[in-house]
Amino acid sequence: MGSSSAAASAPWKQLLLSSIQANSRLKHSSYFQLATVSSDGRPSNRTVVFRGFQDGSDKIIINTDTRSRKIDDLKHSSFAEICWYFTETWEQFRISGPVDVIDGTNPDPLKLEQRQKSWFASSVNSRLQYMAPSPRLPVIEPPPPSQTPSLDPSIGPVAAFCLLVLDPDQVDYLNLKSNERLMFTSDINKLWTSEKVNP
Amino acid sequence: MGSSSAAASAPWKQLLLSSIQANSRLKHSSYFQLATVSSDGRPSNRTVVFRGFQDGSDKIIINTDTRSRKIDDLKHSSFAEICWYFTETWEQFRISGPVDVIDGTNPDPLKLEQRQKSWFASSVNSRLQYMAPSPRLPVIEPPPPSQTPSLDPSIGPVAAFCLLVLDPDQVDYLNLKSNERLMFTSDINKLWTSEKVNP
Numbered sequence: 001m002g003s004s005s006a007a008a009s010a011p012w013k014q015l016l017l018s019s020i021q022a023n024s025r026l027k028h029s030s031y032f033q034l035a036t037v038s039s040d041g042r043p044s045n046r047t048v049v050f051r052g053f054q055d056g057s058d059k060i061i062i063n064t065d066t067r068s069r070k071i072d073d074l075k076h077s078s079f080a081e082i083c084w085y086f087t088e089t090w091e092q093f094r095i096s097g098p099v100d101v102i103d104g105t106n107p108d109p110l111k112l113e114q115r116q117k118s119w120f121a122s123s124v125n126s127r128l129q130y131m132a133p134s135p136r137l138p139v140i141e142p143p144p145p146s147q148t149p150s151l152d153p154s155i156g157p158v159a160a161f162c163l164l165v166l167d168p169d170q171v172d173y174l175n176l177k178s179n180e181r182l183m184f185t186s187d188i189n190k191l192w193t194s195e196k197v198n199p
Numbered sequence: 200m201g202s203s204s205a206a207a208s209a210p211w212k213q214l215l216l217s218s219i220q221a222n223s224r225l226k227h228s229s230y231f232q233l234a235t236v237s238s239d240g241r242p243s244n245r246t247v248v249f250r251g252f253q254d255g256s257d258k259i260i261i262n263t264d265t266r267s268r269k270i271d272d273l274k275h276s277s278f279a280e281i282c283w284y285f286t287e288t289w290e291q292f293r294i295s296g297p298v299d300v301i302d303g304t305n306p307d308p309l310k311l312e313q314r315q316k317s318w319f320a321s322s323v324n325s326r327l328q329y330m331a332p333s334p335r336l337p338v339i340e341p342p343p344p345s346q347t348p349s350l351d352p353s354i355g356p357v358a359a360f361c362l363l364v365l366d367p368d369q370v371d372y373l374n375l376k377s378n379e380r381l382m383f384t385s386d387i388n389k390l391w392t393s394e395k396v397n398p
Contacts, residue, residue: 046293
């Protein structure tokens with residue numbers, strides 16, 4: 001603690017920020033795949049949207065629905081791995097670490113504040129998804145008459161809105177153009193080391 | 200068995216073939232993310248290349264290196280989930296099922312034949328990867344003088360070449376343009392049912 005390596009941001013973060021920048025003309029460049037482990041021991045994998053880093057840290061923010069299966073997965077096994085492939089620059093980041101699940105019942109006021117911040121940072125259209133019928137339940141046809149929910153933009157997060165905060169402890173970077181691979185590993189004090197390895 | 204539903208190909212396959220076709224101008228449309236579970240219980244996730252369906256079936260073929268970590272993962276826990284996001288048509292397929300790992304020591308002659316077929320279906324450049332130094336080992340610099348391996352194109356699969364065959368038992372299809380989601384599930388007789396569910 002207090003050393004410059006601990007104080008500085010993680011060494012892979014600048015690399016990732018550069019990739020985000022270089023691929024930013026593509027809408028899908030902010031999408032990545034998040035793998036978790038289900039309670040039956042099988043892996044799950046789905047596309048989610050990058051919502052930024054938490055307050056200048058290297059923790060990654062994802063918005064999700066408390067009614068989605070990934071919440072059950074993470075309550076059973078808190079680790080996840082992001083696979084983020086950048087189609088323009090042919091770079092892949094595999095980012096692994098434990099995930100903090102922050103819903104409206106969280107006892108920590110700071111975390112609730114983060115959740116609120118992320119809610120207001122989303123578009124009203126995004127927010128409306130959390131008022132839609134439960135994901136994965138059978139569709140009721142014809143739809144009930146008053147199915148289009150309305151939302152006051154000044155109202156805070158609804159119950160289904162949930163924040164996921166992934167705290168990376170391992171990052172595997174692969175560049176398919178230069179054929180280079182770097183492995184970043186952190187110790188319990190969040191001191192990072194990196195090594196150039198065979199792709 | 201013998202019913203038309205069992206004889207016909209899986210109901211999600213035509214949907215997937217249409218998406219592959221509609222996105223085919225993009226090189227990366229044949230890439231997807233494969234999630235597995237490591238022996239320490241953490242999820243792993245990486246980009247791999249779709250190598251087609253096995254002999255007209257609905258089993259999905261992936262080529263990989265026996266020295267990669269996914270082989271250890273699959274020996275420990277044989278299930279995987281593919282997340283395949285099509286960036287042109289905004290469609291996602293989550294394809295889950297057990298994976299058969301077929302390396303050169305496989306006792307089944309038919310499986311060895313499939314492995315050989317997939318080897319010869321790959322480009323010579325792809326094949327050369329399996330003769331490269333072990334993935335994830337530290338890079339030795341400067342590289343040894345004779346590092347560029349040569350390969351006789353008529354020679355069969357090298358030891359590191361391995362076939363993965365994923366046999367889907369669950370497919371979750373999401374269309375972000377129409378906001379529709381379909382869940383396909385198969386029973387032990389490989390009879391598929393589908394249901395329209397909330398996205």
